[in-house]
Amino acid sequence: MTNVAIIGGGLAGLSAAAALAGRGLEIELFEAKRRLGGRAGSYLDRESGELVDHCQHVAMGCCTNYLDFCRRTGIADLFERHDTLHFFGPDGRRSDFRPSRWLPPPFHLLPSLVRIKHLTLSDKLAIARAMLRLICRPTTKRSDPIMIDWLHHQRQPRQAIERFWQVVLVSALGESLDRASLSSARKVFLDGFLAHVDACHVLVPKVSLGELYDVRVAKWLCERGVSIHLESPTRTIATGSGARLVLNTPRSSGAEFDHVILAVPWRKAVELLHPALGEQLPQLAAAADFPSAPITSVHFWFDRPITELPHAVLVGRLSQWIFRRADLQSVSSPQSVQSPTGRIENPSYYQVVISASHDLAGRPRDGVRDEVLADLRAVFPAAREASLLRWQLITEPEAVFSCRPGLDEQRPAQTTPIPNLFLAGDWTRTGWPATMEGAVRSGYLAAQAVLDRMGRPEKLVVADLSRGSMVRLLGAEQ
Ligand SMILES: Cc1cc2nc3c(=O)[nH]c(=O)nc-3n(C[C@H](O)[C@H](O)[C@H](O)COP(=O)(O)OP(=O)(O)OC[C@H]3O[C@@H](n4cnc5c(N)ncnc54)[C@H](O)[C@@H]3O)c2cc1C
Structure with a gap:
């Protein structure tokens, strides 16, 4: 039987395994850590005994391959779909952003844009103008400028940049506007917002990432015959007998x-x-x-709920998104209680996410916590009454690759000059920034390439949401 090794149990490796499972191949997946999920993972919170995500991960309606992976592996029902995005302006006023179902894309966003309270009319007109430019394939002197330069070139008011473009793009790209490229910003804005009415729905897991990938997906793969080896870091890949490749891991050396x-x-x-293989792949x-680019998450356990909203986007503050995870939330009692053992029962858990958190490097953790708490208290009155029971701050310094101008051309394809070695990972060439969608696409593309190589071609990558006819008429290619 043909055998396939997959090295890495993040979403790229898991999706490659899921796509190849059940096709009569012998599949072995090697993961260095003790849990699957990679960067989309959880840790065991010793205090509560619960799995807490290192950082909340969300998908959007435009993530067609990620959603296909969730359906394929039976985890699609473990997500909540948020059709309305809740924005809180710097003055604390709330604006709900819900795409219209009656207007064709890209005009489906206009009613919500008009209703945003923290933007002036001239901000909104400037934003609408720049959105149209983004659709019509912007022409610029430099082939792919930095996004902030392009926004200045489009004469976007400072407030429109700070309160709209920055808010939407920094979390979607994981990078600041003075580093990210126009092409990556256009990609997420077009596919994630403008192209289709369902594109910007946010999908938030109802359970931890550990439960999704390390438990549910792992079980699904095992039931289909995939062998999963945890705590098995591959040390080297070298040429074996014939055209086969040989892996060395601490537990098995020489498996071909x-x-x-x-x-x-x-x-x-x-x-x-092995250097003999490495020299054939200079792009690696x-x-x-x-x-x-780094991403920081601040985890809070309060003695009572501070908001019933499942998420909120905070505008003009250090805190960007806040999430309330339903399964870590006390539903039975509105207030936490102290058990006879002194343990706090039913605390209310919230997580604040700060993408592209370059500016936090070197800042004292307590200072960051205090600023984030001040943000929450400014926006949610209940947070002023709530006592903070405990907190945690996690920064992932290399959370995502930075989508700078010119980087896309350097991303390697999933096929390599070595015919039976394939690459997967959010950083390989997918056209997407570092996201779960990019990782799954890369896994599907690598699996597709394996099948091609075996003379069993099959299309595994799922098409994007179709771009509305008005969007295409305005110039965006399908
Ligand atoms: C803080 C944070 C927040 C994010 N938020 C979002 C979000 O909201 N939405 C979104 O779509 N994306 C988000 N992302 C990005 C998303 O997590 C990644 O794009 C995606 O998970 C990458 O998957 P991957 O499989 O390509 O890589 P990884 O997840 O990095 O997986 C690689 C795996 O390889 C393993 N490995 C490494 N060396 C070896 C070895 N020698 N042998 C065996 N195994 C090895 C690693 O342990 C790891 O499990 C976020 C990322 C971070 C860090």
Whole structure:
């Protein structure tokens, strides 16, 4: 039987395994850590005994391959769909953003844009004008400028940049507007907002990422015959007998495979190749130097709920998004109580996410916590009464690769000059920024390439949401 090794149990590796499972192949997945999920993972919170996500992950309606992966592996019903985005302006006033179902894209966003309270009429007109420009394939002197330069070129008012473009794009791209490229910003804005009425729905897991990937997806894969080896970091990949590739892991050295999918982060890939293989893939050495961007999450356990909203977007503050995760939320009693053992029962858990948190480097953790708490108290009156029971601040310094101008051309394809070695990972060439969608796309593309190589071609990648006819008429290619 043809055997396939998948190295890396993040979403790229898991989706490659899911796409190949049940096709008569012998599949072995090697993961260095003790849990699956990679960057989309959870940790065991010792105090509560619950799995808490390192950082809340959300998907959007435009993530067609990620949603296909969730359906395929039976986890699609573990998400809440938020059709309305709740924005809180700097003065604390709330504006709900809900795409119209009656207007064709891209005009479906206009009624909500008009209703935003923290933007002036001239901000809104400028934003609408720039949105149209984004659709009509913007022409610029530089082939792919930095987004902030393009916004200035479009004469966007400062307030429109700070209260709209920055708010929407920084979390979607994981990068600041003075670093991200126009092409990546256009990609997420077009596909994530303008192209289709369902594109900007937010999908938030109802359970931890650990439950999704390390438990549910792992079980699904095992039931389909995939062998999962945890705590099995691959040390090297080298040429074996015939055209096969040989893997060395601490537990098994010399296992040979017909095909290998390397699905590790961009800094690691080159390290794993024997020099004789590495020299055939110079683009992996280049990928190891891709710049990265950090994401910070601040976790709070309060003695009572501070808001009933499942999420909120805070405008003009350090805190960008706040999430209330239903399964970590006290539903039975509105207030936490102290048990006879002194343990606090039913605390109310919230997580605040700060993407592209470059400016937090070197700042004292307490100071960041206090500023985030002040944000919450300014926006949610109940937070002023609530007592903070405990907190946690986690920064992932290399959360995502930084989508700078010119980087897309350096991203390697999933096929390599070594015919039976394939690459997967959010950093490989998918056209998407570093997202779960990008990771799953790369996994599907790598699986597709394995099948191609075996002479069993099949299309596994799912099409994007179709761009509305008005969007295409305005110039956006399908
Ligand atoms: C804080 C944070 C917040 C994010 N928020 C979102 C979000 O809201 N929405 C979204 O879509 N995306 C988000 N992302 C991005 C998303 O997590 C990633 O794009 C995606 O998970 C990448 O998956 P991957 O499989 O390509 O890589 P990874 O998840 O990095 O997986 C690679 C795996 O390879 C393993 N590995 C490494 N070396 C070896 C070895 N030698 N042998 C075996 N295994 C090895 C690693 O342990 C890891 O499990 C976020 C990322 C972070 C860090």
